[in-house]
Amino acid sequence: MTQLKEIGVAVLGFGTVGAGVVETLQKNGELLAERLGLRLVLRGVADLDLDTDRGVAVDRALLTNDAKSLIERDDVDVVAELIGGTGAARDLILQALKLGKPVVTANKKLLAEHGREIHTVAEENGTELLYEASVGGGIPIVKALREGLAANRIESLYGILNGTCNYILTRMEEEHLPFDEVLSAAQAAGYAEAEPSLDIDGHDTAHKAAVLASLAYGCIVPLDKVQVSGIRGMAAADIAYAAEMGYRIKLLAIIRGGADGVEVSVQPTLVEHRHPLATVSGVYNAVLVHGDIVGTTLYYGRGAGRAATASAVVADLADAALNLRAGGRRRDLSGVHARTPVVFREPGGIVARHYVRFSMKDQPGTLAKVAAVLGAHGIGIDSVMQQEAPADAEYVPVIFVTGKAAERALADALKEIEALDGVIDRAPVRYRIEDSD
């Protein structure tokens, strides 16, 4: 084989993903060299902990505690940041970019919180930032949005982006189990963190939604413009009622662009069984994209895990290497710096049907009172389902499916209903319904 050009790679962070990247380069390095016509060569792996067994054999000489010096080496052309978080990761990314070295990262939190700074430094230094692994694990969704669908105005994006939440919701539905029990099982199985808030409260999904929205609309998305609610404490009953009505509940990131701006939200959402996202089960992720030219497209795969994430990181390393060989970065970063400023709609403006469950006093007239308040706020009622309750229960569950209404109007109506005397005994549960149209 002829001598191929070598591109030196530094891996920062020797945790799960870092080890997966090293393993992938070892396993498929030859194949990659064939495909690319150049060779990705691992120059070093930096981590504070060099003793833990990562399940991959690496020459000790490649391991270092000193990430800064590794980045500076002349034979390091590309840097993969796989440390996570917004501390050392940010410093090291900025260091590499200032040296004009392209950076590959899986760090959605950093992108969501410090995207503007990092993109700006990349641009100022004529280099690039690649982040396929930050959303959807091994699914090449960033590339699809950035390149494959470049000809399209993105009308909307619907994503199941957090495997932990989807695993919990899938098991709750399939096995009729309560939230706490499934969360504990997921923690035991390693599908959920001991401190699960980032996942189950929707923040991880929000970070990913911000990344996708920035790609779709060419802008930095301020996290405070993202409306977030998670799945913590979801009642098994709501999953069962939704199923009876022909719906599954999924934690969806929903991004919609329109004449009056872009709206980004993360919330548990009812989708019909025939909806393309309804059948995405367990730890899988999927993104449904509506483009004005292409129509509907869908991307599906494992959303996390050592190997799937490594697949995305190595694809980005390959892209960076090809761009270096071609004489520089290929895209300028206008992809995330729209020339026309993007307006974010205030949360609450999304118009949708809703599932609302009240715990309602079991006596004549209460239903009429609730319906009257909804009506006064312009919210129609598509259906009402009253559940049977024990004979002596004072309050019974009643489920309303509303007509299309702005979330803000519904929130106002529900507040008013809560204030009614002796009608309901606790805050109603409400979820958006995403119709397939």
Next chain:
Amino acid sequence: MTQLKEIGVAVLGFGTVGAGVVETLQKNGELLAERLGLRLVLRGVADLDLDTDRGVAVDRALLTNDAKSLIERDDVDVVAELIGGTGAARDLILQALKLGKPVVTANKKLLAEHGREIHTVAEENGTELLYEASVGGGIPIVKALREGLAANRIESLYGILNGTCNYILTRMEEEHLPFDEVLSAAQAAGYAEAEPSLDIDGHDTAHKAAVLASLAYGCIVPLDKVQVSGIRGMAAADIAYAAEMGYRIKLLAIIRGGADGVEVSVQPTLVEHRHPLATVSGVYNAVLVHGDIVGTTLYYGRGAGRAATASAVVADLADAALNLRAGGRRRDLSGVHARTPVVFREPGGIVARHYVRFSMKDQPGTLAKVAAVLGAHGIGIDSVMQQEAPADAEYVPVIFVTGKAAERALADALKEIEALDGVIDRAPVRYRIEDSD
């Protein structure tokens, strides 16, 4: 807005797709310029017929009969070939490549039949060929295979790649209609050609399968190594029997790589209802890709049509433009020239379970005779389903689901069964079963 670099585009062929490309450049040209930091400028549209209304307003001065001169113009940087076929299209592509101009094409037939020649000329002239639109319409599956999944050894690919066939099969199943009636309706609705052979006999799917296999395995795939059977004349009864057993019948391209080579085939295949491809309905396409690192990924969208195809063509134009700005092509063409030669398994080697329907003499002992022949060829039987027939029928339909067996072995066994005296009255129907595992 600052003056952006302009990339001149020539569109060859002003048919459905050509008009879609012109329309997309008009509609989203400004957005593209923002995203790319350069401007795609239409320099001309060549077609022999300049009078037919294409539903898109184009300056007459841009229209020409003279494709050759258009390609030669100094201000034409990229050429989109949307003529189709293997005559003028081939000549014009070669002309452009020899001038060092990148070519974007949607022409799977040309790629499948003349891929080696065209790739070689592109390589010799230091330019590139982009063909996202050749497979899966607007789904960025070529980019996913070529770039997004670059780190993966591709284990297998399963594709629904022909919208016409999928539309026919979907309607046959959902409305219990016979093949001929649905084909006529599809022709009337413009979903099938007056001469439907390219679609319904599987050739179009085979061309696309060859393109996907070439991307996955870095080689040119000779069409005579692709086993092809289509859906012409499929019996409504088989679709109904399959449904009873929990399967749908889809025309699948199946590409599998293994230690002993690569196998490419196109055939009607039974997939379980829960299989990810089972729910792909109507004119939609989908590709399921198994990579050794990423695991399972799926790509779904409209497989054909003016707009979806235009989305892919314009994405390729954008890529070519970015590569030109970066100083040249970005990938060498090793992506389709594997350094290790690829062996193609002879058709018939794929091991699978099968659905086989016999029209079997309704008398004791015939079932045993058929089972004995299968057994003698090492083919197990997973289940047998005998259908009720009119009381006076001499032959009744009997369906076998075989155990896993090589297709070759099954073909031999069936030939032997056909030769049995008075056991079956016509050639058995057989389809592969693709289990979800």
